[in-house]
Amino acid sequence: GQQLNQSPQSMFIQEGEDVSMNCTSSSIFNTWLWYKQEPGEGPVLLIALYKAGELTSNGRLTAQFGITRKDSFLNISASIPSDVGIYFCAGQLAGNEKLTFGTGTRLTIIP
Amino acid sequence: GAVVSQHPSWVICKSGTSVKIECRSLDFQATTMFWYRQFPKQSLMLMATSNEGSKATYEQGVEKDKFLINHASLTLSTLTVTSAHPEDSSFYICSAAGQGGQETQYFGPGTRLLVL
Numbered sequence: 001g002q003q004l005n006q007s008p009q010s011m012f013i014q015e016g017e018d019v020s021m022n023c024t025s026s027s028i029f030n031t032w033l034w035y036k037q038e039p040g041e042g043p044v045l046l047i048a049l050y051k052a053g054e055l056t057s058n059g060r061l062t063a064q065f066g067i068t069r070k071d072s073f074l075n076i077s078a079s080i081p082s083d084v085g086i087y088f089c090a091g092q093l094a095g096n097e098k099l100t101f102g103t104g105t106r107l108t109i110i111p
Numbered sequence: 112g113a114v115v116s117q118h119p120s121w122v123i124c125k126s127g128t129s130v131k132i133e134c135r136s137l138d139f140q141a142t143t144m145f146w147y148r149q150f151p152k153q154s155l156m157l158m159a160t161s162n163e164g165s166k167a168t169y170e171q172g173v174e175k176d177k178f179l180i181n182h183a184s185l186t187l188s189t190l191t192v193t194s195a196h197p198e199d200s201s202f203y204i205c206s207a208a209g210q211g212g213q214e215t216q217y218f219g220p221g222t223r224l225l226v227l
Contacts, residue, residue, distance in 0.1 A: 040221065041220055042204045042218035088154060097143055
């Protein structure tokens with residue numbers, strides 16, 4: 001099935017650094033979601049975006065719904081060790097319950 | 112927040128046996144539940160969408176006779192992997208949503224299946 005492309009695929013950063021990752025699609029979506037998954041766990045919803053251009057924050061996390069509706073980015077400011085995990089974007093079409101997940105960005109924090 | 116549980120959290124079985132995985136919404140009624148499969152270092156791939164009281168809708172390439180889904184109540188869906196083989200070893204994750212699936216999907220903690 002279709003997957004959304006996320007970049008970078010992996011990131012190695014030092015604690016305290018800011019993180020930026022993005023997600024792109026060849027088709028438009030009406031809703032963009034960002035999830036975090038830790039090893040052996042299910043994904044946990046971080047931020048949901050419902051309108052093109054929308055910029056939403058959740059603590060140190062900020063995400064934006066691209067104007068073209070084909071992309072979204074997630075920023076994490078002042079990273080801390082517990083930010084380690086895999087971040088997935090997901091797109092959803094209006095009237096369609098299904099989620100299409102991105103390929104994931106694996107975040108590692110170097111001590 | 113909404114809580115979704117899965118049972119068992121992990122299972123090891125012999126090739127040829129069947130394995131049942133339960134997905135429960137603990138504090139809300141889930142009209143729609145979704146089953147995903149995730150192979151190591153890969154993303155989540157939707158297997159099927161399950162609506163309470165009706166037959167599941169399977170994604171292309173997913174064998175409905177091999178992955179039996181039952182959604183008999185608003186809080187429980189089950190996935191049965193029939194005649195499991197080593198290539199079925201994976202991380203199976205369910206999610207649940209209310210109001211016909213249009214609400215936010217809440218994910219379970221996943222079930223790791225290892226078929227020997």
